[in-house]
Amino acid sequence: MKPSLISLQTFKPSLPAQPAKLFQIPKLSSISTKDLPNNGFGKGTYFFSKTKFGHWRVYKKVQNTKITTELTQIKGDVLSLKHDLIKIAKLNPKTVTANPTTGIINIKGDVVDEIKQLFNGIN
Numbered sequence: 001m002k003p004s005l006i007s008l009q010t011f012k013p014s015l016p017a018q019p020a021k022l023f024q025i026p027k028l029s030s031i032s033t034k035d036l037p038n039n040g041f042g043k044g045t046y047f048f049s050k051t052k053f054g055h056w057r058v059y060k061k062v063q064n065t066k067i068t069t070e071l072t073q074i075k076g077d078v079l080s081l082k083h084d085l086i087k088i089a090k091l092n093p094k095t096v097t098a099n100p101t102t103g104i105i106n107i108k109g110d111v112v113d114e115i116k117q118l119f120n121g122i123n
Helices: 005-010 078-089 112-121
Strands: 047-048 056-061 066-071 074-076 096-099 104-108
Touching: 005 056, 005 066, 056 096, 056 112, 078 096, 078 104, 078 112
Parallel strands: none
Antiparallel strands: 047 074, 056 066, 066 104, 096 104
């Protein structure tokens, strides 16, 4: 059915009493880290998960004659986990390197069993 002039003249939409306020995006300088939704994770906290088969993600890496231990898929503060490993496992700080971007910690030498025992003791 086509609208006729008579039906259009009788239809009067109601207007809101006050116009709605537009949302103002706050400036970045006014937002602190405490205002963000996930502000606690990643600062001094980390998460080191097991595989779906229940094994720790600690691997022995052999390259030619160089043997290293690699911890992978670390989420959060990787450097904090590195410092905790050095302290708890009594490792030489010069032999432990961390890459926070990829979430990997490398330790010179074969210490896979010691690290796995350490995590099994914590769990």
